[in-house]
Amino acid sequence: MSRHVAEITHRLVSSPGGRIYLAEQGTGPLVLLVHGFPESWYSWRHQLPVLAAAGYRAVALDVRGYGRSSKPTATDAYRMLDLVEDNVSVVHALGEESAVVIGHDWGATIAANSALLKPEVFRAVGLLSVPYTPRGGPRPSDVFAQMGGDEEFYVSYFQEPGRAEAEIEPDVRGWLAGFYAALSADTMPPPGASDPHFVSKAGTLRDRFPSGRLPAWLSERDLDVYAGEFERTGLTGALNRYRNMDRDWEDLAAFDGAPIAQPSVFIGGSLDASTTWLADAIKAYPVTLPGLVSCHLLEDCGHWIQQERPAEVNRILTDWLAALPA
Numbered sequence: 001m002s003r004h005v006a007e008i009t010h011r012l013v014s015s016p017g018g019r020i021y022l023a024e025q026g027t028g029p030l031v032l033l034v035h036g037f038p039e040s041w042y043s044w045r046h047q048l049p050v051l052a053a054a055g056y057r058a059v060a061l062d063v064r065g066y067g068r069s070s071k072p073t074a075t076d077a078y079r080m081l082d083l084v085e086d087n088v089s090v091v092h093a094l095g096e097e098s099a100v101v102i103g104h105d106w107g108a109t110i111a112a113n114s115a116l117l118k119p120e121v122f123r124a125v126g127l128l129s130v131p132y133t134p135r136g137g138p139r140p141s142d143v144f145a146q147m148g149g150d151e152e153f154y155v156s157y158f159q160e161p162g163r164a165e166a167e168i169e170p171d172v173r174g175w176l177a178g179f180y181a182a183l184s185a186d187t188m189p190p191p192g193a194s195d196p197h198f199v200s201k202a203g204t205l206r207d208r209f210p211s212g213r214l215p216a217w218l219s220e221r222d223l224d225v226y227a228g229e230f231e232r233t234g235l236t237g238a239l240n241r242y243r244n245m246d247r248d249w250e251d252l253a254a255f256d257g258a259p260i261a262q263p264s265v266f267i268g269g270s271l272d273a274s275t276t277w278l279a280d281a282i283k284a285y286p287v288t289l290p291g292l293v294s295c296h297l298l299e300d301c302g303h304w305i306q307q308e309r310p311a312e313v314n315r316i317l318t319d320w321l322a323a324l325p326a
Helices: 048-053 080-093 106-117 140-145 163-182 220-233 242-251 279-283 310-323
Strands: 009-015 018-025 030-034 057-061 099-104 122-128 264-269 292-298
Touching: 009 080, 018 048, 018 080, 030 080, 030 106, 048 057, 048 310, 057 080, 080 106, 080 242, 099 106, 106 122, 122 310, 140 242, 163 220, 264 310, 292 310
Parallel strands: 030 057, 030 099, 099 122, 122 264, 264 292
Antiparallel strands: 009 018, 018 057
16 A cells, blocks of 8 residues: 655755755655755655655755755855754754764765764764765875876865856856766766866866766756756855865864764765775775665666666665664
C-alpha cells in the first residue's frame, strides 16, 4: 500500500546568520539534505518525494549565501563553524532534537563536520561525491597553490573576491550550463583533454567547459531554476565558502585527524574527480569513518550524483536509512 505524500512546502526559519530557506516533504524522522556548489535545495528534487514516501521528514535547505537564505556581507561569515550552527538551528526550528544529515559536494563536507562537531544532534551522516577527509596537513591555500604547475587550480582561482564573479555573472546561465556539463558523465571532456578544474594563465574556467548540449540529467527548465536563483543573488555568497578554507583549517585544529563515529554511507561517481583524486581518503574509511555502513562507487557516473543517477542514489539512501537504529 503506497503512502500518501503531501506536496513540498517552503518556509524560512531563523538561524545565527539570519534566516535559512527550507523545502520540506513528508513526516517521520528528520533527514536534512545539504547541497553543494553551485546549486540549491532544488538539487534534491528527486530525493524529497522518495524519502517522504519511505516515511521520513525530508528537508532540503538553501545553504547560507544561496537562494532565499540570508547572505551576510562579511566573507568570514561563511566559515564551517557557522554553517554547522545553521544546520543545528534548522533542526531545532523544526521542533526536533536530532536528525540524519546528508550532503553533496560542499554539502558533504558541511554534513561531515556537522556530525563531527555536533554528534548529539546529527545521529548519522550520508556523504555524496566528496569523501570525508579529516582536518590535517598543511594550510589548504598552500596545498592548492602547488597544484597544476603553470596552471591554477580552480579553488585558488576562487579565492580572490570578485575575480570569479567577473567571469560568471555576465552570463550566469551559460556559465552554469558549461560547469554542470564539465563534471557530468555524458558531457565531460574526454580523457586527454584540458582539465576544466584548472585555469591557464590569463584564462578563465569557462575556456575549458564543453558546449553544445546539456547533460541528460539537466533540462532547460532545471537550468532556468538554477540560473534564476544566481542571477538574482549573484555568486559571492556561494564562492565565499571557498574563501574560508584556511579559516576552517585554523578553527578545526582541535579536531585534527578526528574520525566520525556515527553510522555513515558514502556514494561517489567513478568518473568524478572528487572521488578519484581522493581515493586514499576512501581507503582510509575504516579509520576515519568507523561507523561506515556501506560505500558505493557508481560506474560511469559524474559529480552531480543524486541528479545523474537518482534511482540508484534513492535506493541506497532509503536502504541505509531503514537500517539505522531508531
